[in-house]
Amino acid sequence: MSKIAEYKRLESQLAEQLAALDKLKADSQLKQEIEFENRLKALLKEYGFSLQTVLDILDPQPAGAIQTRSRRARTVKVYTNPHTGEVVETKGGNHRVLNAWKAEYGAQTVNAWCA
Known part of the structure; x- marks a missing residue:
């Protein structure tokens, strides 16, 4: 141009x-x-x-609204079943496979599998 x-x-x-x-x-x-x-x-x-x-x-803001608290991010837990070699990664305890393992082997035993 x-x-x-x-x-x-x-x-x-x-x-x-x-x-x-x-x-x-x-x-x-x-x-x-x-x-x-x-x-x-x-x-x-x-x-x-x-x-x-x-x-x-x-x-005006309510007293509780001034300070906002955020939740801490959950850490990923890795469970390895020594009987089958199966690995489960979860952030919470409400995992289908993890609950089945706890029912079969006991919660204390399964918690020991956490790496």
């Missing part, structure tokens, strides 16, 4: 954007929002509050 063609294209886009900006400046709702923002900033400055402080006042 030649430089003059690119210049004309950008000039055209700029004219469209300026027209859209002028239309937006005349919008009464925009004027109202700008006025609200200016008054709010002045009020925050007058009382020495930050926006976050005002949000905390308007929508």
Whole structure:
């Protein structure tokens, strides 16, 4: 694309954007929002509050919601059946094969198979 063609294209886009900006400046709702923002900033400055402080006042969090505790990730346990050589990897104790082994050999014996 030649430089003059690119210049004309950008000039055209700029004219469209300026027209859209002028239309937006005349919008009464925009004027109202700008006025609200200016008054709010002045009020925050007058009382020495930050926006976050005002949000905390308007929508307080319950005491338990401030500190969120996450659960520790479960570790993978590997059980190897010495009778069959079968290997079971599980994060919990509610595994079908593991429960069958516990029923057949006893829970204490199967827990000893954990590597």
